[in-house]
Amino acid sequence: MASTASTDALPESVGFIGLGAMGKPMAANLAKALPRGSQLHVHDAALAQVQELWTSFPDVVVRCWSAQEVAEASDVVITMLPEGAHVKSVYLDPTTGVIAALSSSPSRPKLFIDSSTIDTASSLHVKQELSAVSATASFYDAPVSGGVLGAENGTIAFFLGCSPSDRNIARLNALLQTMGAKVVPCGGPSLGLAAKLSNNYLSGIITIACAEAMDMGMRAGIDARVLAAVFAAGTAQNTICDVFNPVPGVCGRAPSSNGYRGGFRVQLMRKDIGLAVDMARTVGARNVLGASGLGVYVAASAAADCRDLDSRVVYRYLGGRENWEHDQEEQIAKAGETR
Numbered sequence: 001m002a003s004t005a006s007t008d009a010l011p012e013s014v015g016f017i018g019l020g021a022m023g024k025p026m027a028a029n030l031a032k033a034l035p036r037g038s039q040l041h042v043h044d045a046a047l048a049q050v051q052e053l054w055t056s057f058p059d060v061v062v063r064c065w066s067a068q069e070v071a072e073a074s075d076v077v078i079t080m081l082p083e084g085a086h087v088k089s090v091y092l093d094p095t096t097g098v099i100a101a102l103s104s105s106p107s108r109p110k111l112f113i114d115s116s117t118i119d120t121a122s123s124l125h126v127k128q129e130l131s132a133v134s135a136t137a138s139f140y141d142a143p144v145s146g147g148v149l150g151a152e153n154g155t156i157a158f159f160l161g162c163s164p165s166d167r168n169i170a171r172l173n174a175l176l177q178t179m180g181a182k183v184v185p186c187g188g189p190s191l192g193l194a195a196k197l198s199n200n201y202l203s204g205i206i207t208i209a210c211a212e213a214m215d216m217g218m219r220a221g222i223d224a225r226v227l228a229a230v231f232a233a234g235t236a237q238n239t240i241c242d243v244f245n246p247v248p249g250v251c252g253r254a255p256s257s258n259g260y261r262g263g264f265r266v267q268l269m270r271k272d273i274g275l276a277v278d279m280a281r282t283v284g285a286r287n288v289l290g291a292s293g294l295g296v297y298v299a300a301s302a303a304a305d306c307r308d309l310d311s312r313v314v315y316r317y318l319g320g321r322e323n324w325e326h327d328q329e330e331q332i333a334k335a336g337e338t339r
């Protein structure tokens, strides 16, 4: 799916910092797409992550011990880190960060692309600090959607914080298309993040509504698959219900049908809804579902039977029936006995 871009536009020296669940498969797709002779300079706080990628691509990957080292060696650097504090440390630490590399050679043009899902204020702060040190450094927010499977398959979407006519758009597209299927320019700095947070707010709130609506309909006596088919045919139609239904057994390939394993961790949804609610407050948007939605994800993230599982586990947290198929079979058997 990825790698449709012309390799002519790809830089010869790229950096990647943050080789976790998302970053490692993204960096692997990039390593496969770079033209022969190119180098991918990588760094992660966990050495094992660096070693694993280097073992897979020993001719392309160069191991680095700091963000500064990556930035010194690369024309373009991509970062994929957990939270705003990590992004600020990687870019702005005066001795080991990207900014240390810029201070020593401020006139060499460089592109920085941060794909982490973080707050817009941290992202704008990093952008401002880098431009204060180097007039030729360009920083973009480009958070992603599509999860770990999408990162592995090269089908993630990038929400890019710039306009479609940005002077670097061709280079950004060529590079990001080696790792994903879609690049959506969202208008300007930090607007990729604003788009991502709005998207995850909507998806997280729909998940709770879908779990509640499934539970109430099933308790009233409707078969879960019939209820999902009703939503699909009616005005409630949505992707969470159709593809990621929170009720086990409704969508065979959804994480809910696999013990809520895989998918998008409930703690990540808690983080994103929290960031979205903060953003709504900052921009003065009235938000009636945010506080209760966030409360559900905070509690589910702390619950021993939900933590570390796919975010659609809120159905379990809300007390939804998971063994409904088995219960139905028992009811049918009992009805047969009494006849």
Ligand code: NAD
Binding pocket: 017, 018, 019, 020, 021, 022, 023, 043, 044, 045, 046, 049, 080, 081, 082, 083, 086, 089, 090, 115, 116, 117, 118, 144, 145, 146, 147, 148, 263, 264, 265, 268
């Ligand atoms: P992760 O925790 O698996 O990986 C983060 C990596 O960053 C780790 O390998 C960690 O060692 C490294 N790291 C942390 N601090 C560092 C530092 N100071 N220097 C160098 N390396 C450092 O996280 P992830 O699941 O890959 O998510 C990364 C970002 O992508 C998050 O913002 C997340 O919200 C977002 N995201 C995740 C998913 C998903 O399904 N996992 C989907 C979309 C977006």
